[in-house]
Amino acid sequence: MWSHVVVSLLLAAAAGAAAAGAAPAGAGAGAGAGAGAEPYNSTAVSRCIASSSAGPPLRVLVAGCAAPPCRLPQLQHAEIDIAFRAPRDLESMETVASVALLGQPIPFPLGAAGATCAGLQGAACPVRRGELLRYRLRIYVEQYLLVGIGGHLEVKVREGGAGGAGGGEDLFCFSVAVLIGSPQPLHSS
Numbered sequence: 001m002w003s004h005v006v007v008s009l010l011l012a013a014a015a016g017a018a019a020a021g022a023a024p025a026g027a028g029a030g031a032g033a034g035a036g037a038e039p040y041n042s043t044a045v046s047r048c049i050a051s052s053s054a055g056p057p058l059r060v061l062v063a064g065c066a067a068p069p070c071r072l073p074q075l076q077h078a079e080i081d082i083a084f085r086a087p088r089d090l091e092s093m094e095t096v097a098s099v100a101l102l103g104q105p106i107p108f109p110l111g112a113a114g115a116t117c118a119g120l121q122g123a124a125c126p127v128r129r130g131e132l133l134r135y136r137l138r139i140y141v142e143q144y145l146l147v148g149i150g151g152h153l154e155v156k157v158r159e160g161g162a163g164g165a166g167g168g169e170d171l172f173c174f175s176v177a178v179l180i181g182s183p184q185p186l187h188s189s
Contacts, residue, residue, distance in 0.1 A: 044068055045174040051098060051105065052156045052173035057084035058132075060174055069150055071181035072141045080137040080155065084172055086127045092117055092160030093125065093171065095137060099178070101151040108153065113138050116157050141180065150179045 043062045047055060062070040063079040072078040093116035097108035112118070117125035121134040137155065154175045159168030 042066075043070060043176060045176045048154050048156060048173035048175050049100075049152070051096075051154050052170045054156065054170035054173045056174040057082050057157075057172040059083040060176070062176060068177035069179040070176055072139075072145075072153075072178050073181050073184045074141050074145060074147050075143060075183045077138045077140050080139070082135045082137065082155075082157075084133055084135070084157070086129055086131045086133060087171060088129045089126065090159055090171075091126045093157050094160050094168075095119075095155065095157050097139065097153065097155045099145070099151050099153050101149065105154070108139065109142075110137075110139060113140075116160075145180045147180050147182050150177065152176065153178045 042059045043065050044067060045056055045060045059082070061081040063081070065071065070078075095110060095114045095116045097110055098105040099108050100106070116135060119136050119138070120127075121136055123131065123133055127133060135157070152175050154173065156170050156173035158170045
């Protein structure tokens with residue numbers, strides 16, 4: 001409850017700064033670690049700033065975004081495809097995310113999407129050291145993240161603890177500049 005109040009206050013302050021002509025948080029972010037990655041099917045990301053010393057994964061693709069800031073549609077899911085190599089044998093993994101607005105990191109609740117093993121594509125836990133893994137993260141962009149607000153989304157995957165308890169060593173962490181966009185019309189197939 002309180003986190004939503006804090007987020008709302010930070011978002012209102014950011015909206016005021018944007019209206020006054022200030023650049024949104026994340027504007028002008030560089031390619032960082034993504035610069036040497038394959039030029040196709042990748043989004044430029046950088047190392048995490050505050051939440052982890054772990055490096056970025058091999059490749060990240062935020063759906064519909066080659067160059068940040070990436071638009072995340074409010075009240076809809078955003079998809080992030082991540083390629084990484086398991087640094088050691090792993091029984092379980094978990095994903096943790098935060099969004100930094102006005103320099104303040106705020107936890108980004110992932111719910112069931114935080115179970116990294118459930119998002120692996122063509123693989124399953126446990127995984128072996130050196131295994132190349134593809135992970136799809138689907139995050140829901142909540143209403144309290146106001147349209148037009150910019151910031152940095154930090155995503156880290158860490159080793160799951162014994163019995164599924166979290167808190168293990170970080171496997172990778174990346175940061176990407178984001179901008180909350182208007183909900184997109186849903187297309188029927």
